[in-house]
Amino acid sequence: MSNLVYILNGPNLNLLGKRQPHIYGHETLADIEADCARLAAELGLEIRLLQSNHEGQIIDWIHEARTDACGIVINPGAFTHTSVAILDALNAFEGAVIEVHISNVHKRESFRHHSYVSLRADGVIAGCGTQGYQFGLRRVAMLAATAKA
Numbered sequence: 606m607s608n609l610v611y612i613l614n615g616p617n618l619n620l621l622g623k624r625q626p627h628i629y630g631h632e633t634l635a636d637i638e639a640d641c642a643r644l645a646a647e648l649g650l651e652i653r654l655l656q657s658n659h660e661g662q663i664i665d666w667i668h669e670a671r672t673d674a675c676g677i678v679i680n681p682g683a684f685t686h687t688s689v690a691i692l693d694a695l696n697a698f699e700g701a702v703i704e705v706h707i708s709n710v711h712k713r714e715s716f717r718h719h720s721y722v723s724l725r726a727d728g729v730i731a732g733c734g735t736q737g738y739q740f741g742l743r744r745v746a747m748l749a750a751t752a753k754a
């Protein structure tokens with residue numbers, strides 16, 4: 606089984622560090638990638654961190670993960686609350702899926718309280734800041750090891 610984990614990021618997450626830092630913090634996606642790469646090495650995993658503002662691109666990467674990856678950590682951004690298509694793509698993926706939100710979406714506007722992706726996710730992490738990605742990676746490592754055993 607592959608030891609590759611896709612870390613997928615949806616719209617506007619390319620602006621992390623600059624966008625609403627009081628909500629999303631000062632770390633950039635490059636910082637998250639560096640932190641996750643260090644942790645992945647400890648866990649015996651590899652990562653591929655990707656970001657797109659386009660729903661179809663995210664779906665194409667999920668399809669790619671079907672053959673390439675043992676797990677997906679995904680922060681779908683606003684597509685969380687709108688995208689049945691991303692949910693369908695994740696339903697076609699057999700490995701572990703952990704949904705991550707930097708902010709605590711449940712403390713925010715009510716339209717952020719519903720997630721299509723949560724209908725598939727094996728776990729959901731919200732409100733832990735950018736550390737949530739590392740928690741997600743650890744959980745994928747555990748679930749992937751259990752699936753192998």
Ligand code: DQA
Pocket residue numbers: 616617618680681682683684685705706707708709710717
């Ligand atoms: C987010 C929360 C979403 O509601 C929002 O649209 C985002 C980021 C988060 O990481 O907290 O873009 O997924």
